[in-house]
Amino acid sequence: DAGITQSPRYKITETGRQVTLMCHQTWSHSYMFWYRQDLGHGLRLIYYSAAADITDKGEVPDGYVVSRSKTENFPLTLESATRSQTSVYFCASSDEWHTQYFGPGTRLTVL
Amino acid sequence: RKEVEQDPGPFNVPEGATVAFNCTYSNSASQSFFWYRQDCRKEPKLLMSVYSSGNEDGRFTAQLNRASQYISLLIRDSKLSDSATYLCVVNLNSGYSTLTFGKGTMLLVSP
Numbered sequence: 277d278a279g280i281t282q283s284p285r286y287k288i289t290e291t292g293r294q295v296t297l298m299c300h301q302t303w304s305h306s307y308m309f310w311y312r313q314d315l316g317h318g319l320r321l322i323y324y325s326a327a328a329d330i331t332d333k334g335e336v337p338d339g340y341v342v343s344r345s346k347t348e349n350f351p352l353t354l355e356s357a358t359r360s361q362t363s364v365y366f367c368a369s370s371d372e373w374h375t376q377y378f379g380p381g382t383r384l385t386v387l
Numbered sequence: 388r389k390e391v392e393q394d395p396g397p398f399n400v401p402e403g404a405t406v407a408f409n410c411t412y413s414n415s416a417s418q419s420f421f422w423y424r425q426d427c428r429k430e431p432k433l434l435m436s437v438y439s440s441g442n443e444d445g446r447f448t449a450q451l452n453r454a455s456q457y458i459s460l461l462i463r464d465s466k467l468s469d470s471a472t473y474l475c476v477v478n479l480n481s482g483y484s485t486l487t488f489g490k491g492t493m494l495l496v497s498p
Contacts (some may be wrong), residue, residue, distance in 0.1 A: 309485075318490035319431070319474070334485070366430055374419040374478050376486060378430035 279303065282367050282379040290387050295354045297382050299367030305377075307370035308350040309334075310342065312363040313381075319366070325350055357386045390414070390487050393475050397493040404465045408492045410475030411457045419478035420451055422460050424471045425491065431474055434460075465496045 280301040289295050301308065310322040311334075321334030323342040331342050339361060341353045354361055362385050368376040390413045400406045412420075420437035435442065437449040437458050448461040458477075462469055475489035 311488075316490075319488040321485060324485060364428075374486060375421065375433055375436065376476075378432070381430050 280367060280369055280377055280379040282365075282382050284382060285380065286383050288385045288387065289357050291357060291359060293357050295357050295384065297352045297354075297365055297367075297384070299350045299352070299379060301348055301350075301367075301369040301377075301379075303369060303371075303377075304347060305369035305371055306347070307376075308344065309368040309370070309376065310340070310350070310352045311366045311368065312336065312361075313366060314363050322352065322365075354384075357384075359386050362386045390479055391475055391477050391489040393489040393492045395490060395492060397495050399495045399497065400465050401497055402465060402467060404496075405461065405463045406465060406494065407459055407461045408473055408475075408494075409457050409459050410477075410489055410492075411455075412475075412477040412479065412487075413456070414477075414479045415453070415456060417477050417479050419486070420449075420458050421476040421486070422447075422449055422458075423474040423476055423488070425474055426471050431488075434473070462494075465494075467496050467498065470494055470496045 283298045309324040311319045320336050325331045325344045365382045367379040370376045393410045422434040423431040424434045425431040441450040446463045450459045472491040472493045474491045479487045
């Protein structure tokens with residue numbers, strides 16, 4: 277029972293590089309979410325998706341791109357990484373009752 | 388008014404103590420309420436949903452007060468393993484699956 281997985285778990289990159297964080301869930305949940313968590317800000321929603329090929333912006337979408345060609349996958353791309361995007365990134369999926377289940381997170385450092 | 392507001396703590400309590408956390412939310416039309424638990428550097432995990440009539444799960448009791456727009460979490464007979472950050476989570480946008488997370492209340496249980 278894999279649930280929801282994220283890869284890589286740790287990533288160090290340089291300013292200006294493109295980075296893609298992967299998220300995969302095995303529950304066939306319709307909704308998927310990307311959050312970032314920083315000290316002093318708590319969890320902030322970056323993007324979410326209600327179904328394959330349907331995505332929408334959250335609270336802090338600038339500098340990020342998402343896609344969802346398959347229900348089970350929801351990759352997050354940083355097109356040109358900046359130091360301010362150093363954070364812990366969590367992916368989540370949700371059943372119809374709004375309960376969200378989180379992946380283990382990706383710790384991203386942008387140098 | 389902040390959308391979902393919690394006292395950041397930390398709450399320092401001895402083992403066996405009873406401790407309560409409150410959380411206020413801004414949208415009176417909110418329909419879904421949860422408490423999540425987050426251990427240091429780990430993903431948030433669902434502790435319990437909060438129902439209108441209040442609900443209990445072992446040592447944990449959650450209550451909702453719609454008139455005053457707050458939810459509460461009561462932990463009885465605290466254990467060392469209860470030490471964590473507790474996140475108040477609310478579906479502020481009725482009809483959508485996005486959730487708004489409070490910044491969390493830190494609980495430290497000491498021997």
